[in-house]
Amino acid sequence: AWSLFPILCLPLSLDRIFGIFFIFQTCIGFMGNSLLFTLYMYTFLILPHKKKPVDVILAHLTLANALTLIFRGVPNIMSSFGIKLEMSDTGCKTVLYIQRVTRSISLCTTALQSTFQAVTITPSDHKWAWLKKKISTFIQPSLICFWTINMAIYSVIILKTVASRNTTEGGIGYYTASCKSSAYDRQTSSIFLSTVFIRDLFFLSLMTCNSIYMVNILFRHHRKAQHIRSTIQSSQSSPENKATHVILILVSCFVFFYWTNTFFTVYLVYLAKKNYQLEKFSNFFSSCYPTICSFFLIKNENRISGIRLTLTLNKMMKYVKYVFIKLYSMLLHVRNVIFSFKNKHNY
Known part of the structure; x- marks a missing residue:
């Protein structure tokens, strides 16, 4: 507790508050997704008999989430504490490219996960029941297709992104503290925006339809179970029902955060004075x-026992506290060194 005292005594500006939130979000989210990704890799390599078809989807989802948190969180943490992140044109292209691709992979894999679960809980007498036996064969080709398409779509970022030397410059385009992506010509912009819009509309519509279908299945199943008291308890503890509830929550969260971020991104692109x-x-x-996704998936993961989960989360929180203190102290030290160096040169 005493180690936090010097940090808490420091004046907190809005930038520093953002930095604290980014540290907690990046550390907790990255460790949660890394834990799950390690679990899936361990299952694939060491315990293949415990592998589930959905593990392949979740491995790609957690990998994309972990990369998103690192490549979004670290630059924002450094800029929030006043540390100028000097990146070359290649560094800016790499960071923005990975940010966009991994965000899109989260969209595609979440839609694929909801589709897989919708097929899984489909009644045996339904006309789509034949997909239950074949859905697993479509997973890996779909994931390869997702990575290929999204990497191709955002290849235009490599051509238009450069390092930003002047933080006060503005105009139409995407600007960060270290990088800028200038506006495209009308033809390129029309093709790019149309492609992204069609992709987003398709996968968001797919998630919405799957969610409505799963809610309908769960409602009918619950209504039937009310007439048979002996099946009420089993229906509540069914792994399929638990997984379906988790996926419905994840889809709802994803749609909310995705559209909110999309609104802010479009607004910032066309904002004359960058904020x-x-x-x-x-x-x-x-x-x-x-x-959020990592914690819902950990909670639903039966291969992580309750005791191990509690111990893991406690260790994660202790580690986050330790990393936060060390990283905060390091950032302040680096900032003081930079300021003292500038003052010496000014004099």
Whole structure:
């Protein structure tokens, strides 16, 4: 507790508050997704007999979430504490490209996960029941297709993104504290925006339809169970029902955070005078889903026992506190060194 005293005594500006939130969000979310990704890799390599078809989807989802948190969180943490992140054109292209691709992979894999669960809980007498036996064969080709398409869509970022030397410059385009992506010509912009809009509309519509279908199945199942008292308890403890509830929550969270972030992104692109505080708020909001997603998945993961989960979460919180203190102290030290260096040169 005493180690936090020097930090808490420091004046907290709005930027520093953002930095504290980004540290907690990035550390907690990254460790949660890394824990799940490690579990899936361990299952694939060491315990293949315990592998589930949905593990492949979740491995890609947690990997995309972890990359999103790192490549969004670290630049925002550094800029929030006044540390100028000097990146080259190649660094800016890499960071923004990975941010966009991993965000899109989260969209696609969440839609695929909801589709898989909708097929899984389909009654045996339904006309789509034949998909139950074949849905697993479509997972890996779909994931490869998602990565290929999204990497191709956002290849235009590589051509238009450069390092930003002047933080006060504005105009139409996407600007951060270290990078800028200038506006495209009319033809390229029309093709790019149309492609992204069609992709987003398709996958969001797919998630919505799957959610409505799963809610309908659960409602009918619950109504039937009310007439048979002996099946009420089993229906409540059914793994399929638990997984379906988790996916419905994840889809709802994803749609909310996705559209909110999309609104902020479009607004910032066409804003004449760039607002970096609003940009940080947008980045924080867009990283909420990767963080929340990991905890819902951990809670629903039967291969992690309750005792191990409690111990893991306690260790994670202790580690986050330790990392937060060390990282905060390091950032303040680096900032003081930079300021003292500038003062010496000014004199």
